[in-house]
Amino acid sequence: MTNDNNKPTRDSRNNLTLPSQQELMRILNEQRVILDNASVGICFILQRQIQRCNQRFAEIYGYDSADQLVGTSSEQLYPDNLSFRKLGVEAYPSLARGKRFSTELQMRRASGKPFWCRVTGKMINPSSPEQGSIWIVDDIDQQRHAADSLEQITRQQQLILDHAMVGIVFLHNRHVASCNRRFAELLGYETDELIGVSSQLWYADKSIWQAAGERYNAVLSSGRAFEAEMELIRKDGSRFWCDVRSKAVDPNDLSKGGIWIIMDISDRKATEAALVTARQQLEQRVEERTRELEQVVSSLHREIEERKIAEERIRHLAQHDSLTGLPNRGLFESRLQEQIAQAETRQDALAVLFVDLDRFKHINDSLGHHEGDMLLRSLAERLRQAVGQQGTLSRIGGDEFVIMLNDIKPRSRIEQLIMRLQAALVPVFRVGVQEFRISSSIGVAVYPEDGHTPQALIQHADAAMYRAKANGRNRYHFYNHRLDNEQSERVELENALFQALRHEEFELHYQPQIEIQSGRIIGVEALIRWQRPGHGMVSPANFIPLAEENGLITEIGSWVLERACAQLQQWQQQGLDLRVSVNLSAPQLDDANFCDKVARCLKRYRLDPSQLELELTESIIMKHVDQTIQLLEQLDKMGVHLSVDDFGTGYSSLSYLKRFPLNKLKIDQSFVREICVDPDDATICRTIISMADNLNLTVIAEGVEDADQLAMLAEFGCHQYQGYFFSRPVPAEQIPDLFDNTEQPERWNYQI
Ligand SMILES: Nc1nc2c(ncn2[C@@H]2O[C@@H]3COP(=O)(O)O[C@H]4[C@@H](O)[C@H](n5cnc6c(=O)[nH]c(N)nc65)O[C@@H]4COP(=O)(O)O[C@H]3[C@H]2O)c(=O)[nH]1
Known part of the structure; x- marks a missing residue:
């Protein structure tokens, strides 16, 4: 009887009951089937000899059937005797103690090829080793090879990890599972120090760590790689920039952790920062240089512009009159030349008008330089407006203007322009408090009959103007050939005048x-005569x-003074007591040595200065007032008498003349001429006389x-006459x- 476990059982009286023959056969049969179909090799060894083995055992060792092994030494299953004995030595202690012995070792197949297997042995009866042992063999060769290559791969990977230039760390739940040396090195730790620690360790603070976690978890859970540049903290607290890349082991389960690869990019960052700085500096330098260049360019532009303006100004100045801005003679002539050429082509005519202001020199002399300029400017402006767009106006001399009139069909257009010019000058001119009436004399020359060149036309218009002036003020005259003679006479006169002194x-x-x-007779006025x-x-x-115009007057004036003084000395020597009056012209006073000349002359002829009287017109006195006062004061100090000639025709007031050290006023003959018939002239004479009286002037x-004129002057209280x-x-x-004739005073004096 056996139980389910095929072990002998006991009966009710506890006696052992053995299985029957049939039972045993069944059991044996069952065990053979088990052995034959076992997936492991099983063998029974007695005294190192294979007693029995299953088919699998034979297959493992490369034999066709178990029978090939039965009865053979088990040593043949080992690669060599040494390993055979080594196993015996290792296994015996355990087997002897009745324990199972198990090991993995290399054995040998029938082909001689070694292979890995796991062997497990057990004594059948530890107390009686001679009963043999059972060995179970499992072919683990493939497994071992797989494990070996896995180990090798793992070792290689470890090598890679250990010697990688980048830091590599495996994190599980944000804790270090493993890391390579470089990673620890980057953070300044030993590798061991990091295992198991939280990654918060290398973040500046918890909030940054949490924020970083949220950032990369979002990326990693989507299955993508996380890439970023981060600033991490070393063990010593210092910071460094690194490039961080991470990938989750399982994007669906981040708790399985992930790999992190960290690369120190401090150098790159420093280089980048240096590059940024260098670029900024470069950009700054480029900007500065650009700015400098822009400045240079703009100042160049400015310079060019200024130069252009200056050149334009120079050109303008070269072609225009600086006072009035009108074209000057050069520009006028070139424009006239152009118009003549056009007129010639068109068989047309044009006119040149020469405008000269009457008595302008006289007026200008009575004004200061500035006021004279102001007057000229307003005169030019009026002329410009009168000419308008119909012609070209130019100033070619002090008070000389020329006008080119292109369209002179009908010829009456010339007269119309003249009327407009004259009308333009009619309203009084005001300069400061003074008022002036100015008229003009106009000469006209017409192309082609009066000339074919600008010069000829201007010259002929000039000659016509002289004729107009000679005919009286405010006139105009058309050129005709007879005027040529007058003009040449004028030139001749001037030449003769230059010779006159010498001859x-x-x-x-x-x-x-x-x-x-x-x-x-209390004196005489010296009046020059020219015996031409x-x-x-x-x-x-x-x-x-003419002499005043060409400057010869200075020389002539000196000659007059010299002769008059010489004559006075002669008269004195003859016993005549009288004073000599000498006329002065404006240019003489411009001579800085004038006073010295007078003083030397008086000395030369041993004359008392009070016997010399110098006559100046109002206009001379009023010109350069301050300068004239100084000069007159010097002459007055010397004792020379000073008299104002042609008084009343000028523009000075008596009260103004108070400033000058004058002795005498000479009423102009134009007032005296009509004194008996024109009440206005009489009034003027009377007023001058009474005002002079008040000013203590003769x-x-x-x-x-x-005699009537004399009588009236005497009545008004006039002191002297001539x-x-x-x-x-x-x-x-x-x-x-x-002198002798004055013996009959009733004829010459007028007793009131
Ligand atoms: N109708 C008329 N005329 C009279 C009468 N009494 C004198 N005259 C003239 O009137 C002029 C007076 O001289 P003035 O006003 O100084 O005017 C002078 C003076 O401005 C200038 N002049 C003459 N000699 C000189 C000189 O040596 N130097 C300068 N700078 N100018 C001189 O020439 C001007 C003209 O001189 P003259 O021809 O000599 O003319 C003189 C004289 O001959 C009269 O009763 N009736």
């Missing part, structure tokens, strides 16, 4: 000046203005031609006779 063609005549109350060869006596009115009237009534200007030698 001693001048002489002085003297006109007596009479004290009205006593009828006595072939022309007879030329009036000073004809050559003095008054002399000139141009007295008859004129044809007493005597025309006469040669010096006749003066003593005139």
Whole structure:
């Protein structure tokens, strides 16, 4: 009887009951089937000899059937005797103690090829080893090879990890599962120190760590790799920049952790920062350089612009009159030349008008430089407006303007323009408190009949203007060929005048000046005469203005002063007591040595300075007032008498003249001429006389031609007179006779 476990069982009296033959056969049969179908090799060894084994055992060792092994030594299953004995030595202690012995070792197949197997042995009866042992063999060769290659791969990977240039860490639940040396090195720890620690260790604080976690978890859970640049903290607290890449082991379960690869990019970052700085510096330098260049370029532009403006200005200045801005002679002539060419092509005509302002020199002399310029500017402006777009106006001299009129069909257009020009000048001109009436003389020359060149046309218009002036002020005249003669006469006169001094063609005549109350000659006025060869006596009115224009007047004036003083000395020597008046022109006062010249002259002829009287017109006095005052004060200090000629025709007021050290006023003959018929002239004479009285000045009237005029002047209280009534200007030698004639005072004086 056996139980389910096929073990002998006991009966009710506890006696062992053995299985039957049949039972045993069944059991044996069952066990054979088990052995034959076992997946492991099983063998029974007795005294190192294989007693029995299953088919699997034979297969494992490379035998076709178990029978090939039965009865053979088990040593043949080992690669060599040494390993055979080694196993025996190792296994015996356990087997002897009845324990199972198990090991993995290399054995040998029938082909001689070694293979790995796991063997487990057990003594059948440990107390009786001679009964043999049972061995179970499992072929684990493939398993071992797989494990070996896995180990090798693992070792290789470890090598890679250990020697990787990048830090590699495996995190589980954000804790270090493992890491390579480089990772620990990067953070300044030993590898062991890091195992198991939280990754918070290398973050600056918890909040950053948490924020980083949220960031990369979101990426990793999506199955993507997380990549970022992060600043991590080393063990010593220092910071460093690294490139971080991570991948989850299982994106669906982040708790399985992930791999992190960390690369120190501090150098790269420093290089990048240095690059950024360098680039910024470079950009800054480029910007600065660009700015500098821009400045240079803009200043160059400015310079070019300024140069252009300057050149334009120079060109403008070269072609325009600086005072009025009008085209100057050069520009006018070139424009005229162009118009002549066009007129020639079109068989057309054009006109040139020469405008000269009447008595402008006289007026200008009475004004200061600045005021004179102001007046000229406003004059030019009026002319410009009168000409308008119809012609070209140009200033070619002090008070000389020329106008080119292109369209002169019908010819009456010329007259129309002249009317407009004259009308433009009619309203009074105001300069400061003074008012002036200015008229003009206009000469006209027409192309082609009066000339074919700009010069000829201007010259002929000029000659026509002279004729207009000679005809009286505010006139105009058209050029005709006869004027050529007049013009050339003028040139001839000028040439002759230059010769006159050298050839001693001048002489002085003297006109007596009479004290009205006593009828006595108290002085004479020296008046120049020119005995021009072939022309007879030329009036000073004809050559003095010309001499003033060409500057010869300074020389002529010196000659007059010299001769008058010499004559006075001679008269004194003859016993005549008188004073000599000498006329002065403006340019003489411009001579810085004028006072010295006067002083030297008086000294030379041993004259008392009070015996010399210098006559100046109002306009001379009013020109450069401050300069003139100084000069007159110097002369006054010397004792020389000073008289204002042509008084009343100028623009000065008596009160203004108070500033000057004057001795005498000479009423202009234009007031005296009509004194008896024109009440206005009489009033003017009376006013001048009474105002002069108030200012303690002597008054002399000139141009007295008859007794009525003298009577009226005497009545007004005039002190002295001169004129044809007493005597025309006469040669010096006749003066003593005139003295003699004053013996009959009733004719010459006028007793009130
Ligand atoms: N109708 C008329 N005329 C009379 C009478 N009494 C004198 N005259 C003239 O009137 C002019 C007076 O001289 P002025 O006003 O200084 O005017 C002078 C003076 O401005 C200038 N002049 C003459 N000699 C000189 C000189 O030596 N130097 C300068 N700078 N100018 C001179 O030439 C001007 C003209 O001189 P003249 O021809 O000599 O003319 C003189 C004289 O001959 C008269 O009763 N009736």
